[in-house]
Amino acid sequence: MKLELARKLAQPASTKILLCVLDGLGGLARPETLRSELESADTTNLDKLVTRSEVGLTVPVGHGITPGSGPGHLALFGYDPLEFDIGRGVLEATGIDFELGPNDVAARGNFCTLDAEGKITDRRAGRVPTEISSKLVERMRTIKLDGIEIFVEPVKDHRFVLVLRGAGLGDDVTTTDPQHTGVPPLPAEGGDDASKRTAKLVNEFVVKAHDLLSGEAQANGLTLRGFAHYPHLPSFPDTWGVRAAALAVYPMYRGLARIAGMTALPCPGGMPEQIERIKERWDDFDYFFVHYKPTDAAGEDGDFEAKCHALQEFDAFVPQLTDLGADVLMIGGDHSTPALMAAHSWHPVPFLINSKFAREGNSLRFDEQECAKGNLGVFPATEVMPLAMAHAGRFTKYGA
Amino acid sequence: MKLELARKLAQPASTKILLCVLDGLGGLARPETLRSELESADTTNLDKLVTRSEVGLTVPVGHGITPGSGPGHLALFGYDPLEFDIGRGVLEATGIDFELGPNDVAARGNFCTLDAEGKITDRRAGRVPTEISSKLVERMRTIKLDGIEIFVEPVKDHRFVLVLRGAGLGDDVTTTDPQHTGVPPLPAEGGDDASKRTAKLVNEFVVKAHDLLSGEAQANGLTLRGFAHYPHLPSFPDTWGVRAAALAVYPMYRGLARIAGMTALPCPGGMPEQIERIKERWDDFDYFFVHYKPTDAAGEDGDFEAKCHALQEFDAFVPQLTDLGADVLMIGGDHSTPALMAAHSWHPVPFLINSKFAREGNSLRFDEQECAKGNLGVFPATEVMPLAMAHAGRFTKYGA
Numbered sequence: 081m082k083l084e085l086a087r088k089l090a091q092p093a094s095t096k097i098l099l100c101v102l103d104g105l106g107g108l109a110r111p112e113t114l115r116s117e118l119e120s121a122d123t124t125n126l127d128k129l130v131t132r133s134e135v136g137l138t139v140p141v142g143h144g145i146t147p148g149s150g151p152g153h154l155a156l157f158g159y160d161p162l163e164f165d166i167g168r169g170v171l172e173a174t175g176i177d178f179e180l181g182p183n184d185v186a187a188r189g190n191f192c193t194l195d196a197e198g199k200i201t202d203r204r205a206g207r208v209p210t211e212i213s214s215k216l217v218e219r220m221r222t223i224k225l226d227g228i229e230i231f232v233e234p235v236k237d238h239r240f241v242l243v244l245r246g247a248g249l250g251d252d253v254t255t256t257d258p259q260h261t262g263v264p265p266l267p268a269e270g271g272d273d274a275s276k277r278t279a280k281l282v283n284e285f286v287v288k289a290h291d292l293l294s295g296e297a298q299a300n301g302l303t304l305r306g307f308a309h310y311p312h313l314p315s316f317p318d319t320w321g322v323r324a325a326a327l328a329v330y331p332m333y334r335g336l337a338r339i340a341g342m343t344a345l346p347c348p349g350g351m352p353e354q355i356e357r358i359k360e361r362w363d364d365f366d367y368f369f370v371h372y373k374p375t376d377a378a379g380e381d382g383d384f385e386a387k388c389h390a391l392q393e394f395d396a397f398v399p400q401l402t403d404l405g406a407d408v409l410m411i412g413g414d415h416s417t418p419a420l421m422a423a424h425s426w427h428p429v430p431f432l433i434n435s436k437f438a439r440e441g442n443s444l445r446f447d448e449q450e451c452a453k454g455n456l457g458v459f460p461a462t463e464v465m466p467l468a469m470a471h472a473g474r475f476t477k478y479g480a
Numbered sequence: 481m482k483l484e485l486a487r488k489l490a491q492p493a494s495t496k497i498l499l500c501v502l503d504g505l506g507g508l509a510r511p512e513t514l515r516s517e518l519e520s521a522d523t524t525n526l527d528k529l530v531t532r533s534e535v536g537l538t539v540p541v542g543h544g545i546t547p548g549s550g551p552g553h554l555a556l557f558g559y560d561p562l563e564f565d566i567g568r569g570v571l572e573a574t575g576i577d578f579e580l581g582p583n584d585v586a587a588r589g590n591f592c593t594l595d596a597e598g599k600i601t602d603r604r605a606g607r608v609p610t611e612i613s614s615k616l617v618e619r620m621r622t623i624k625l626d627g628i629e630i631f632v633e634p635v636k637d638h639r640f641v642l643v644l645r646g647a648g649l650g651d652d653v654t655t656t657d658p659q660h661t662g663v664p665p666l667p668a669e670g671g672d673d674a675s676k677r678t679a680k681l682v683n684e685f686v687v688k689a690h691d692l693l694s695g696e697a698q699a700n701g702l703t704l705r706g707f708a709h710y711p712h713l714p715s716f717p718d719t720w721g722v723r724a725a726a727l728a729v730y731p732m733y734r735g736l737a738r739i740a741g742m743t744a745l746p747c748p749g750g751m752p753e754q755i756e757r758i759k760e761r762w763d764d765f766d767y768f769f770v771h772y773k774p775t776d777a778a779g780e781d782g783d784f785e786a787k788c789h790a791l792q793e794f795d796a797f798v799p800q801l802t803d804l805g806a807d808v809l810m811i812g813g814d815h816s817t818p819a820l821m822a823a824h825s826w827h828p829v830p831f832l833i834n835s836k837f838a839r840e841g842n843s844l845r846f847d848e849q850e851c852a853k854g855n856l857g858v859f860p861a862t863e864v865m866p867l868a869m870a871h872a873g874r875f876t877k878y879g880a
Contacts (some may be wrong), residue, residue: 084511109840116839141878142481143859144866145489148879163484223662243579306880418837424877426870427839429853448855458536458857 167308172337567708574735
């Protein structure tokens with residue numbers, strides 16, 4: 081749905097919408113049992129909920145497209161992920177809770193190992209441990225560049241974030257990572273005047289940093305990529321006319337929600353705290369986005385049992401979630417992460433929406449096969465928000 | 481999917497993709513039995529394959545749109561058939577294996593019957609037999625036009641192809657066929673300067689041709705339509721990063737594949753030879769398009785039994801097709817041709833995709849009703865290629 085249309089149809093109401101995103105929810109069957117994670121796990125509460133809900137499979141970006149976390153969530157928030165793009169540098173910066181401003185250009189940095197001729201021998205500097213890399217980051221913070229501020233922030237192992245802050249910096253800057261070894265890092269190049277200025281500053285930074293790192297055995301070089309401004313996403317609360325809160329443990333998802341204009345509430349303790357926080361702030365918001373990470377983490381690890389376990393752990397919270405009494409309760413995922421693939425995948429994702437206006441369907445359990453029978457069909461994840469708005473009585477009629 | 485996105489996501493792999501197109505695959509139930517051709521035929525091998533595949537119904541162009549062979553195939557190759565158009569003249573020329581060049585404008589020709597006043601009395605010249613019409617074509621080959629080359633090629637009965645070859649010829653030229661009798665053929669008119677030049681040459685050709693045909697009783701006139709340049713399709717191999725081969729018996733499908741940049745391998749002997757050729761050239765290609773015509777031919781003839789028989793004949797080759805060991809095997813159709821309609825139709829088309837990443841589904845047989853239950857849903861045929869790429873491990877992740 082075009083966001084302008086959403087804005088036109090949105091009408092005030094006192095209803096509450098609750099979206100629970102089980103990260104990497106969808107899976108694939110194990111050949112031994114022919115059952116997926118959802119089909120193997122004991123998810124009694126979700127199954128009970130399905131029989132009173134509308135059900136389907138969401139396609140995050142398009143058939144065959146495996147989404148990163150950014151596009152997967154943007155789609156669930158109603159943004160076309162092919163239209164709205166969040167750069168790697170921005171995601172990395174939000175992922176460490178760095179508050180980006182409008183004049184910032186963020187980049188993802190990697191420490192690498194250079195030989196005597198300056199050629200890369202290891203693109204990840206032997207995955208140098210965070211204890212060491214964070215000290216190198218501190219050393220790089222001493223670098224000064226003319227007319228702008230810089231921030232260097234450690235992430236994990238060989239990864240760090242570089243932020244350039246200054247008026248008129250462009251972000252159309254090429255990567256300095258040649259993507260293979262045996263060659264030196266590339267110079268950054270800008271696509272327009274503003275980005276040429278950024279590239280020049282970036283190249284100065286790299287020269288100074290290489291000086292500071294020259295004594296290191298492993299991490300004596302660096303590469304930078306994913307240069308990006310803070311994206312100009314239309315405000316989620318303005319578009320849909322809802323006061324929106326995000327309940328996420330991991331910084332990247334809080335960051336994504338903030339980019340959309342939601343209020344990220346602190347809840348480092350996970351589900352019990354996420355639910356508690358919703359109760360406390362019930363009157364302050366109309367829309368609550370709850371992020372649940374363990375399903376994706378287990379999937380990425382290729383740990384089928386752990387993913388089943390993560391699903392069961394979530395299932396145990398379902399009664400508390402329904403007890404919150406939201407007018408619309410949705411449970412879905414940003415993408416599939418089948419343990420069998422140990423990676424994100426393109427497979428459509430189970431989804432349910434529960435409200436007093438939910439039409440009864442044919443699905444008996446919350447799993448891939450039963451959701452494929454659902455009365456919502458296989459549909460784009462960008463339609464989730466319009467559905468939520470309708471079930472919440474927050475959309476007026478279209479046309480006379 | 482936009483082809484630019486496909487190009488960005490495509491990554492190298494050593495996997496093989498096999499697409500079998502059963503022309504006019506979809507059908508309609510006979511009122512006597514309430515069973516379609518696929519439901520009536522004994523297709524044990526396809527049915528077995530379905531239970532291990534992802535399944536759905538493809539919509540070739542859009543709900544309600546009955547596609548010709550061009551759009552139906554273009555969609556399966558990932559081209560939006562509403563964006564990419566292959567002119568009638570080009571299809572007709574490729575259909576007789578005429579190799580069009582970049583300076584060619586092709587048109588479809590019809591012999592017609594004119595009365596003494598030059599008015600059309602029969603738009604198809606009594607479907608004059610090929611033995612006669614091909615001699616008339618030879619006669620027209622003697623025509624010379626200033627500054628360009630011309631080619632006149634027989635097709636079948638009253639149909640022929642005219643190709644004008646010369647630099648700077650436009651193809652925005654109106655038809656000379658008034659679409660009804662009792663009026664003379666129309667003069668060709670050009671929409672721009674280059675096409676006005678073409679139109680002038682076309683009108684000269686018609687005058688000279690009418691002179692040469694004036695003694696004929698039936699085929700004493702002609703009309704021309706579908707003026708078209710060879711289309712500038714983005715290359716299929718470049719877009720998807722696959723070396724692509726086409727295995728088709730009929731020239732039109734070989735021509736379509738060649739227009740997309742595939743290599744058409746000779747296989748006049750049909751399925752046994754098509755399979756043999758794939759084995760021989762296995763290492764040379766990553767993508768194989770196999771075209772099977774008998775289903776459409778029987779459907780167009782309105783012969784329900786013959787279509788069932790054609791489906792069974794294809795089914796018998798399925799074990800050999802799976803034995804090829806492609807990483808991704810897809811079986812689908814370019815459109816429906818229900819025997820009950822004796823024509824192409826708009827009905828969505830059964831489709832299956834088999835790979836080690838195929839999610840188990842609910843469909844038990846390869847037919848219209850069971851594919852409607854499939855976990856791919858009812859989806860645009862243009863999504864077939866992205867799906868194939870994903871299952872083949874040939875697409876990288878979208879977004880961070």
